[in-house]
Amino acid sequence: MVDKIKKWLELFAAQLHEKKTYLSELDSAIGDGDHGNNMARGADFLLKSLDQSGDTSAVFKNAAMALLSKVGGASGPLYGSALLALSKKAGETDDRSEWIAAGAEAIAHRGKSEAGDKTMLDVWLPVQKALADGTLTHEKIDAFVAETKSLKAKKGRASYLGDRSVGHIDPGAQSSGYLFHAFLEAGADHA
């Protein structure tokens, strides 16, 4: 199982590198423009963290610590908290929808955010639901990401823009989309 998890995080890191410019462009529209760079830097350390040995819980924990230390913006503590929650949950169950539910809960707690605030949570929550129903596909993930476009931001720097945040994809939702594409691609969505 641990190999699939490592593959998942490897693919995620590769996507973050590949889409670095696009993520920063999204963030320039409604934030401070650093999401691509921050996540790419985190991705380098995330990859390094995969060299350490350990079970699935340890892999998630090492990845969390890498993102916490190296991603300077809000996405560091948000992704870090989510991965710490996955680390804990993976020690209790193999049920992937429970893992993602724990991750979403951690993001909501850390960011004091809820569904509809135009954050990464607006991808994590519907992904969790689709996963529980056994209906998660790449197309659905893209749709969840695209749906953040019509939302008005209520958290983070984007919220200062008010109505002008409408019409833009949330960068954290987009990077979470990459996370879940990698999840499916690596076959990490089942034990």
Add this chain to the structure above:
Amino acid sequence: MLIMPEIGILLVSHVREIGDGVLRLLKEVAGDVTIKAAAGTEDNGVGTSFDRINEAVTSFEEPRIWAFYDLGSAKMNLDLVSETTDKNLEIQDVSFVEGAYVAAAMLQANASEDSIHSELKPLKIK
């Protein structure tokens, strides 16, 4: 004789120079209070670092630490550190510069905790 304050001050900012600058300002009025800054990322970029904050928190000799921060994501990292550290980390949701300044000056003057909190109250930001 001045009693050693049991509370230290931690300044968390996205920019190293802001942390250093506020620290310098506070030292003007609070030479005997332990004040530390954890500002910027580890490569001194803009942002905050869980590791840097955690190291600063661990290095205090005082049993209690009052933390002041500049932006929301600094607070997220502080929250994470406070959930994982053994130290008594008290995050102050007040204006960064003025809040930390008032607290430092009053700690230096051995003001009571109640009186410091009542001075900080109008500086609350959320």
